[in-house]
Amino acid sequence: MLIGGILVITQKNPVHSALALIVTLLAQASIYLMLYAPFVAGVQIILYAGGIMVLFLFVIMLVSIEQSMKERQFNSQWVVGTIAAVALGGLFIAVYEKGKNIFPNRALSIVENNNTQRVAVLLYGQYMFAFEIASLLLLVAIIGAVVMAKKRI
Amino acid sequence: MHAIIDYISSYLTSEKTPGAAGNMFWVLVYIMLVFAGLSVAVIAMNWLERKILAHMQVRLGPMRVGPHGLLQPIADAIKLLLKEDIMPAEADGFVFWMAPLIVVLAAFTVFIVVPFGPTHAITDMNIGILFMLGVSSLSVLGIVMAGWASNSHYPLMGALRSSAQMVSYEVAMGLAVVSVILLTSLHGHGLYGVGGPGTGDTGTLSMIGIVQAQQEQGVWFIFKFFPLGLIAFFIFAVAMVAETNRAPFDLAEAESELTAGFHTEYSGFRWSLFFLAEYSAMIAVSSIAVTLWLGGWLRPFPNLMNGPTWDQAFSFIPAITFLFFAAMCFYNTVRMPKHPLFRVQTIGLAGFGVVLGLIGLALFIPPVSVRVQDIFWFSAKVAGFMYVYIWFRGTFPRYRFDQLMQLGWKVLLPMGLGVLILTAALGLWPLIQQTIWHP
Numbered sequence: 001m002l003i004g005g006i007l008v009i010t011q012k013n014p015v016h017s018a019l020a021l022i023v024t025l026l027a028q029a030s031i032y033l034m035l036y037a038p039f040v041a042g043v044q045i046i047l048y049a050g051g052i053m054v055l056f057l058f059v060i061m062l063v064s065i066e067q068s069m070k071e072r073q074f075n076s077q078w079v080v081g082t083i084a085a086v087a088l089g090g091l092f093i094a095v096y097e098k099g100k101n102i103f104p105n106r107a108l109s110i111v112e113n114n115n116t117q118r119v120a121v122l123l124y125g126q127y128m129f130a131f132e133i134a135s136l137l138l139l140v141a142i143i144g145a146v147v148m149a150k151k152r153i
Numbered sequence: 154m155h156a157i158i159d160y161i162s163s164y165l166t167s168e169k170t171p172g173a174a175g176n177m178f179w180v181l182v183y184i185m186l187v188f189a190g191l192s193v194a195v196i197a198m199n200w201l202e203r204k205i206l207a208h209m210q211v212r213l214g215p216m217r218v219g220p221h222g223l224l225q226p227i228a229d230a231i232k233l234l235l236k237e238d239i240m241p242a243e244a245d246g247f248v249f250w251m252a253p254l255i256v257v258l259a260a261f262t263v264f265i266v267v268p269f270g271p272t273h274a275i276t277d278m279n280i281g282i283l284f285m286l287g288v289s290s291l292s293v294l295g296i297v298m299a300g301w302a303s304n305s306h307y308p309l310m311g312a313l314r315s316s317a318q319m320v321s322y323e324v325a326m327g328l329a330v331v332s333v334i335l336l337t338s339l340h341g342h343g344l345y346g347v348g349g350p351g352t353g354d355t356g357t358l359s360m361i362g363i364v365q366a367q368q369e370q371g372v373w374f375i376f377k378f379f380p381l382g383l384i385a386f387f388i389f390a391v392a393m394v395a396e397t398n399r400a401p402f403d404l405a406e407a408e409s410e411l412t413a414g415f416h417t418e419y420s421g422f423r424w425s426l427f428f429l430a431e432y433s434a435m436i437a438v439s440s441i442a443v444t445l446w447l448g449g450w451l452r453p454f455p456n457l458m459n460g461p462t463w464d465q466a467f468s469f470i471p472a473i474t475f476l477f478f479a480a481m482c483f484y485n486t487v488r489m490p491k492h493p494l495f496r497v498q499t500i501g502l503a504g505f506g507v508v509l510g511l512i513g514l515a516l517f518i519p520p521v522s523v524r525v526q527d528i529f530w531f532s533a534k535v536a537g538f539m540y541v542y543i544w545f546r547g548t549f550p551r552y553r554f555d556q557l558m559q560l561g562w563k564v565l566l567p568m569g570l571g572v573l574i575l576t577a578a579l580g581l582w583p584l585i586q587q588t589i590w591h592p
Binding site for chain 1: 245247248251278279280283284286287288290291293294297298300301309313316317320323358
């Protein structure tokens with residue numbers, strides 16, 4: 001996953017970047033598998049790697065890349081970049097230190113084999129409101145995209 | 154030494170798939186069996202496609218290479234292996250090399266969860282159907298990469314069209330699949346899940362679980378809540394033909410339209426990888442359709458014709474099928490021309506008939522017949538689907554691309570949503586009745 005992430009930002013060719021992003025997302029799915037969440041892993045592969053990245057690749061391939069590949073890569077904002085990276089790293093370390101005690105044995109104590117069923121029961125029972133709000137958000141996004149891309153109504 | 158033999162034979166008495174039992178030796182054996190079976194199936198599909206298309210078009214098809222063209226696929230394979238491997242100039246080497254690999258990997262990895270029987274799968278994941286849909290959607294990436302890496306406009310157009318089509322029909326496929334997953338959480342008049350009473354009201358995503366739900370409910374899901382199961386099956390059947398870029402949805406790779414689309418610049422072995430992946434994907438989505446709607450490994454008419462005598466009668470069908478094929482071989486041997494140049498072909502065909510006959514006779518032996526039943530019924534149903542694929546190719550004219558996209562989004566998607574809502578309503582009918590009439 002780390003190699004994929006580093007390749008995303010260092011490759012000159014945007015198509016190679018997108019392929020490295022696919023590798024990163026697949027590695028993310030395997031991390032979900034190691035956390036005993038097979039449903040989330042499967043949905044990650046279907047939606048992210050199989051859907052969103054395909055659309056990414058469409059756009060990248062339809063835009064001419066010779067111009068962007070010839071441009072010189074520059075690093076003139078490295079001060080701000082370093083500060084931001086250090087701040088993010090500090091945030092990660094703070095979260096880890098605070099949350100270390102939730103899993104005291106350093107391994108998951110619950111090994112569940114019905115992850116899908118439990119996610120479904122929670123999503124459609126307790127968090128139904130959040131689910132409907134999310135689908136409303138997606139509807140707004142679809143309508144926005146259609147309005148921006150249409151020629152005439 | 155004893156430990157190894159114990160390890161190997163300990164699986165033979167367990168009632169689980171090798172993956173669930175954790176037995177690596179048998180996992181590898183099953184993987185090799187599935188891989189070999191798939192390769193034989195792809196070779197057979199190549200020959201069958203050419204012969205069946207030819208017979209539908211009132212001509213004979215390949216007749217020269219081997220008796221009735223039976224060795225034609227081997228000749229094709231040798232030709233493809235010996236062809237020069239071309240890479241276009243200015244093409245992106247790494248992406249060009251990776252694209253067929255990704256398509257083949259995605260097409261073959263889905264067979265890990267395909268259930269040939271209650272314990273005859275390589276493994277049985279909890280998320281079986283989700284895994285199959287997800288990994289087969291990775292092949293779209295390979296096609297896009299292939300089109301782009303060829304650095305020429307025909308493959309790029311073909312790849313973009315093909316991947317847009319595949320992504321659109323995945324939505325319709327997903328809706329049809331969801332309406333079947335809803336059905337796995339029913340059980341007759343109660344509303345408990347696949348494990349029986351007391352296991353809660355949830356269904357299952359595992360492939361073996363879906364077939365077991367059909368076994369428990371005593372009906373194939375294609376006939377459940379008639380006609381909803383049939384409409385869902387129809388939506389999936391159309392979507393799966395479009396998903397695998399086969400006629401009548403093959404605009405992206407049709408020779409008269411786009412000079413073979415995304416695999417124009419590939420030659421020799423790389424092209425054969427695409428071709429292998431296409432046939433494997435066809436068999437994979439047909440396996441999904443057979444598992445979800447046609448009862449997987451269950452024999453036909455489990456309720457109408459039940460009882461030990463009917464079971465015994467149905468158990469003879471695999472042997473009778475092979476003996477029928479052997480009889481066809483012998484009949485055609487007799488009808489071969491009596492010319493000395495045809496002597497080798499005649500002997501070859503007779504030998505093939507003898508082999509098929511021996512397999513048929515071997516299938517009469519009870520221990521073999523009992524083990525082969527499930528695999529035979531599953532393979533027979535998938536073979537029926539293959540014939541339907543070839544039938545579609547020989548019958549229907551090609552869809553134009555905008556008609557294709559309109560079909561996927563404006564026809565199949567609303568139909569899928571309607572079937573989903575009606576299936577959910579009909580499935581919950583006992584509960585609704587209870588709430589309305591006895592509050």
